[in-house]
Amino acid sequence: xxxxERTAELVEKVDAARVASRQLALASTQVKNKALENIxxxxxxxxxxxxxxxxxxxxxxxxxxxxxVMLDRLLLNKDRLEAxxxxxxxxxxxxxxxxxxxxxAVLPNGLDISRRRVPLGVLASIxxxxxxxxxxxxxxxxKSGNACILRGGHEAILSNHALAxxxxxAVIAAGIPSDSVQMIQSPNRxxxxxxxxxxxxxxxxxxxxxxxxxxxxxxxxxxxxxTGGIGVCHTFVDSSADIEKAVAIAVNAKVxxxxxxxxxxxxxxxxxxxxxxxxxxxxEWGMAxxxxxxxxxxxxxxxxxxxxxxxxxxxxxxxxxxxxxxxAIKVVDSLEEALSHIDQYGSGHSDAILTEDQSNATIFLDxxxxxxxxxxxxxRFTDGAQLGLGAExxxxxxxxxxxxxxxxxxLTSYKWVIKGDGHVRP
Amino acid sequence: xxxxERTAELVEKVDAARVASRQLALASTQVKNKALENIxxxxxxxxxxxxxxxxxxxxxxxxxxxxxVMLDRLLLNKDRLEAxxxxxxxxxxxxxxxxxxxxxAVLPNGLDISRRRVPLGVLASIxxxxxxxxxxxxxxxxKSGNACILRGGHEAILSNHALAxxxxxAVIAAGIPSDSVQMIQSPNRxxxxxxxxxxxxxxxxxxxxxxxxxxxxxxxxxxxxxTGGIGVCHTFVDSSADIEKAVAIAVNAKVxxxxxxxxxxxxxxxxxxxxxxxxxxxxEWGMAxxxxxxxxxxxxxxxxxxxxxxxxxxxxxxxxxxxxxxxAIKVVDSLEEALSHIDQYGSGHSDAILTEDQSNATIFLDxxxxxxxxxxxxxRFTDGAQLGLGAExxxxxxxxxxxxxxxxxxLTSYKWVIKGDGHVRP
Numbered sequence: 122x123x124x125x126e127r128t129a130e131l132v133e134k135v136d137a138a139r140v141a142s143r144q145l146a147l148a149s150t151q152v153k154n155k156a157l158e159n160i161x162x163x164x165x166x167x168x169x170x171x172x173x174x175x176x177x178x179x180x181x182x183x184x185x186x187x188x189x190v191m192l193d194r195l196l197l198n199k200d201r202l203e204a205x206x207x208x209x210x211x212x213x214x215x216x217x218x219x220x221x222x223x224x225x226a227v228l229p230n231g232l233d234i235s236r237r238r239v240p241l242g243v244l245a246s247i248x249x250x251x252x253x254x255x256x257x258x259x260x261x262x263x264k265s266g267n268a269c270i271l272r273g274g275h276e277a278i279l280s281n282h283a284l285a286x287x288x289x290x291a292v293i294a295a296g297i298p299s300d301s302v303q304m305i306q307s308p309n310r311x312x313x314x315x316x317x318x319x320x321x322x323x324x325x326x327x328x329x330x331x332x333x334x335x336x337x338x339x340x341x342x343x344x345x346x347x348t349g350g351i352g353v354c355h356t357f358v359d360s361s362a363d364i365e366k367a368v369a370i371a372v373n374a375k376v377x378x379x380x381x382x383x384x385x386x387x388x389x390x391x392x393x394x395x396x397x398x399x400x401x402x403x404x405e406w407g408m409a410x411x412x413x414x415x416x417x418x419x420x421x422x423x424x425x426x427x428x429x430x431x432x433x434x435x436x437x438x439x440x441x442x443x444x445x446x447x448x449a450i451k452v453v454d455s456l457e458e459a460l461s462h463i464d465q466y467g468s469g470h471s472d473a474i475l476t477e478d479q480s481n482a483t484i485f486l487d488x489x490x491x492x493x494x495x496x497x498x499x500x501r502f503t504d505g506a507q508l509g510l511g512a513e514x515x516x517x518x519x520x521x522x523x524x525x526x527x528x529x530x531x532l533t534s535y536k537w538v539i540k541g542d543g544h545v546r547p
Numbered sequence: 548x549x550x551x552e553r554t555a556e557l558v559e560k561v562d563a564a565r566v567a568s569r570q571l572a573l574a575s576t577q578v579k580n581k582a583l584e585n586i587x588x589x590x591x592x593x594x595x596x597x598x599x600x601x602x603x604x605x606x607x608x609x610x611x612x613x614x615x616v617m618l619d620r621l622l623l624n625k626d627r628l629e630a631x632x633x634x635x636x637x638x639x640x641x642x643x644x645x646x647x648x649x650x651x652a653v654l655p656n657g658l659d660i661s662r663r664r665v666p667l668g669v670l671a672s673i674x675x676x677x678x679x680x681x682x683x684x685x686x687x688x689x690k691s692g693n694a695c696i697l698r699g700g701h702e703a704i705l706s707n708h709a710l711a712x713x714x715x716x717a718v719i720a721a722g723i724p725s726d727s728v729q730m731i732q733s734p735n736r737x738x739x740x741x742x743x744x745x746x747x748x749x750x751x752x753x754x755x756x757x758x759x760x761x762x763x764x765x766x767x768x769x770x771x772x773x774t775g776g777i778g779v780c781h782t783f784v785d786s787s788a789d790i791e792k793a794v795a796i797a798v799n800a801k802v803x804x805x806x807x808x809x810x811x812x813x814x815x816x817x818x819x820x821x822x823x824x825x826x827x828x829x830x831e832w833g834m835a836x837x838x839x840x841x842x843x844x845x846x847x848x849x850x851x852x853x854x855x856x857x858x859x860x861x862x863x864x865x866x867x868x869x870x871x872x873x874x875a876i877k878v879v880d881s882l883e884e885a886l887s888h889i890d891q892y893g894s895g896h897s898d899a900i901l902t903e904d905q906s907n908a909t910i911f912l913d914x915x916x917x918x919x920x921x922x923x924x925x926x927r928f929t930d931g932a933q934l935g936l937g938a939e940x941x942x943x944x945x946x947x948x949x950x951x952x953x954x955x956x957x958l959t960s961y962k963w964v965i966k967g968d969g970h971v972r973p
Contacts, residue, residue: 147914228935232924234934234935239916241947324946339769340746342769343767343769345771345946365969369971372971374971377972486964488569488573490569490665493964494964497970498965498966498967499967502658502965507972508654508965509660520771520960521751521771525963534946536917536919537919537934539920539924539934540921540924541922541928543789543791543924544796544928545795545796545798545799545925
């Protein structure tokens with residue numbers, strides 16, 4: 122895309138972000154934390170202004186007939202603002218990755234070399250209805266020394282602008298340029314497309330939202346992207362699995378929070394253990410109102426199990442991310458069949474084996490090509506906070522740069538720093 | 548680009564590479580090293596076959612009127628084959644990055660977590676006339692457990708196919724699938740374009756060649772890429788520089804190997820030291836036949852310096868990668884002016900400050916946004932072997948995933964490995 126074709130608003134904001142990013146890259150941890158603290162306080166202090174804007178969005182969305190789920194995603198209230206304010210302070214408490222030195226060495230010739238973490242530059246995000254993403258990404262960007270350009274969903278436009286205003290005022294008060302965080306104003310959809318090809322302007326683009334948004338970005342972006350958040354998660358119950366642990370994990374992975382990407386979608390069960398474990402899982406899932414899509418062999422075992430809703434699985438169920446209290450069950454003949462099913466239908470997010478057989482665990486961990494592979498644990502642990510990274514932008518299923526949780530460190534690049542004393546190359 | 552539009556040869560090779568990549572990902576270091584050893588030996592043993600093919604390419608290229616420089620790049624001979632064979636053994640001797648564990652921890656809840664390096668999958672490269680790139684990239688791919696798809700220049704097509712045959716036979720003999728290394732046969736230019744958008748088929752694309760090739764890939768690729776190799780390298784002589792060291796570095800950076808990307812292009816000199824150092828640099832550069840493109844202020848100092856060819860610099864000289872015995876000189880008033888010049892004209896590759904002032908060195912290292920930043924050393928050290936990485940695919944000036952030398956470790960991704968004992972998320 123040629124420069125002259127780009128929308129003026131985007132060009133201005135990218136230019137301003139690049140200038141701001143250079144100042145922000147040199148900001149101290151203290152200054153960045155002060156900015157975050159200011160943001161956190163302002164979210165509470167200016168909650169009336171934010172909630173008024175949000176009420177405007179909510180009213181329009183309700184009139185447009187948005188679903189209950191979408192309206193709930195859009196909604197802000199005092200509790201949610203407090204949670205956002207707490208999340209910002211969590212980020213302030215995380216270690217600053219910028220300036221970290223690694224691979225340091227003094228070479229035999231005396232050259233002092235190291236790699237030093239530096240911010241990427243300008244982070245961009247395209248996302249949908251949740252206005253908390255605005256504060257979330259802005260805070261992670263600031264802490265990692267990156268300027269950011271945000272493009273939220275049109276249904277949250279008033280909320281996002283109110284939040285962006287609050288954030289900008291808060292960072293200025295800490296001595297950080299306000300252009301460090303900029304929200305796209307124009308509802309023109311073309312701007313989002315232009316962002317995808319803004320080489321030299323945007324250093325990393327992270328989409329957050331529906332599968333169709335993620336797919337669109339994957340197909341069309343020529344700027345570096347980190348994509349993911351689509352989790353078709355498998356848990357394979359091997360023949361040697363501990364029944365009690367396996368039932369507890371299957372329940373946790375499906376039920377604890379069914380609407381998120383690391384929740385269980387398909388339970389694969391070795392035929393030799395299926396008769397013992399499936400009724401127990403069906404009972405627990407039934408009590409939790411899980412709808413089961415069972416293949417023929419598991420239906421034979423479960424029969425017309427009284428305590429669960431059991432339907433016949435169709436081929437559409439394999440590789441489906443349910444994001445709800447629905448799960449597919451398939452009985453397999455072997456570990457190999459489970460691996461092959463995961464390879465064919467998985468999304469490379471999170472997959473688990475439940476087994477007491479160390480050798481099968483090793484084969485599973487080696488073979489499954491996913492961001493997170495588990496033995497005897499719930500896939501719900503694929504999460505920045507759970508894995509000790511603190512906050513995250515999302516769970517990435519790409520392989521370049523970052524895989525799994527996209528945390529603060531993953532928002533950085535590095536430079537080689539080489540110090541000599543008149544060194545020349547022989 | 549839709550699947551049905553893709554050229555059959557590419558689709559077949561990508562599919563085969565994906566299958567091969569899964570086997571290769573699990574290959575032991577020993578097997579991979581055996582494959583490399585076989586390649587190294589076969590390059591010598593089958594040199595007649597390779598040189599015959601190369602003679603065919605050379606003859607066609609000479610008839611087509613390729614320049615001397617291009618013909619030299621294309622040429623293979625016994626010495627060059629021996630050097631290639633040695634390079635392959637160097638790669639065999641490097642540490643295998645696959646399987647390396649990092650960020651290992653046992654969390655308070657008892658979960659055993661770590662990140663484990665895994666191959667990226669399928670590496671692709673588009674390159675130009677040098678046939679040694681074929682063996683170079685194939686060897687680095689094998690050692691890092693990646694399958695590769697190679698698309699060399701049409702002028703080297705016979706040489707590349709001979710080399711690819713040798714490599715394939717050698718890897719099969721070690722028990723690695725021959726589809727691990729595949730060379731595109733068709734001269735259809737469209738295939739290269741299709742490679743740029745082969746999402747899900749190609750995990751990393753590395754172009755090697757002219758600036759126009761690199762730019763084309765940067766603009767159009769939607770698959771992950773690592774690009775670079777374009778170095779507009781600055782060396783800034785600060786007012787406090789040690790004259791003797793500075794002259795030696797300026798000479799080394801420009802003269803030691805002028806045709807490569809980390810060679811000096813522009814010498815920036817602080818006005819307070821310019822009268823003392825410029826005549827010394829001009830004398831040494833003159834003796835090495837360097838053509839100097841001097842700005843007005845440096846011309847005033849150098850006058851009609853007898854021992855060097857001095858021309859007036861034009862604005863085209865700033866930001867130019869000379870790749871030859873030509874250098875630009877500019878006198879600046881301050882460190883700030885030097886920083887601003889580098890920011891405006893640099894390519895983010897390698898830039899140096901020569902100074903005895905620690906505070907200025909720090910400002911330079913912090914501010915210059917390049918893959919490698921130097922104090923008191925020649926930019927010629929931006930090189931995988933010089934920095935202790937061993938062999939490299941190239942020098943990357945992008946910021947995502949890898950910056951600077953693209954070595955074996957940078958050809959890997961990682962997966963999170965999480966081991967529990969019935970762990971569920973509270």
